[in-house]
Amino acid sequence: MIKKINIKLLPQEAQDDNLVVKYALEKAQIKKSDLTDFLITKKSIDSRRIPVKIDVSITLYVGEKAPSLYNPIKFTKAHNDKIVIVGMGPAGVFAALKLLECGYTPILIERGEKVEDRRKSVATMIRENKINEESNYCYGEGGAGAFSDGKLFTRSKK
Numbered sequence: 001m002i003k004k005i006n007i008k009l010l011p012q013e014a015q016d017d018n019l020v021v022k023y024a025l026e027k028a029q030i031k032k033s034d035l036t037d038f039l040i041t042k043k044s045i046d047s048r049r050i051p052v053k054i055d056v057s058i059t060l061y062v063g064e065k066a067p068s069l070y071n072p073i074k075f076t077k078a079h080n081d082k083i084v085i086v087g088m089g090p091a092g093v094f095a096a097l098k099l100l101e102c103g104y105t106p107i108l109i110e111r112g113e114k115v116e117d118r119r120k121s122v123a124t125m126i127r128e129n130k131i132n133e134e135s136n137y138c139y140g141e142g143g144a145g146a147f148s149d150g151k152l153f154t155r156s157k158k
């Protein structure tokens with residue numbers, strides 16, 4: 001039997017895989033002794049409300065083994081070839097990660113502010129109608145939509 005479970009946990013709970021499995025088993029009403037394998041397929045941050053929660057998707061296996069879907073990232077020693085990435089949105093950050101995996105040294109250039117400072121610029125834009133043209137909803141560390149519900153997350157159940 002294979003059962004897919006979605007649970008919302010506090011960050012400190014979500015980082016403990018044993019706790020994730022415990023809560024998932026409770027929700028699925030499966031006994032721990034019956035579990036033969038599990039696969040945590042997603043952990044995404046939902047910071048729209050306080051307290052911040054982590055959406056966790058986990059597949060529980062009873063009487064069968066989980067497929068080995070994931071290749072753990074293997075970082076090789078960085079050599080001196082540097083590659084410049086313009087823009088620190090999701091695409092830029094992901095490209096930097098991939099380059100690091102391949103042993104290149106990425107240099108990320110971003111026109112806008114750090115994500116912490118962007119919050120102030122966005123607040124000023126909303127409250128005072130003053131736009132910082134370099135740092136707003138679209139520009140700055142984290143890229144467009146950084147203050148939405150989280151990157152590459154869909155609310156659609158389909």
Ligand SMILES: Cc1cc2nc3c(=O)[nH]c(=O)nc-3n(C[C@H](O)[C@H](O)[C@H](O)COP(=O)(O)OP(=O)(O)OC[C@H]3O[C@@H](n4cnc5c(N)ncnc54)[C@H](O)[C@@H]3O)c2cc1C
Nearest residue numbers: 087089090091110111139140143144145148149151152153
């Ligand atoms: C208001 C809003 C809400 C959104 N909400 C969601 C959501 O909830 N979930 C979701 O999955 N998607 C959401 N999106 C879509 C998502 O944000 C985009 O698909 C994603 O950001 C695209 O990533 P990107 O890296 O290609 O580009 P961008 O995120 O646009 O990143 C480009 C980066 O390049 C920088 N840049 C631009 N020009 C220069 C330059 N000349 N020099 C240096 N840096 C530069 C910018 O400052 C920016 O940081 C939202 C978008 C917006 C605008």
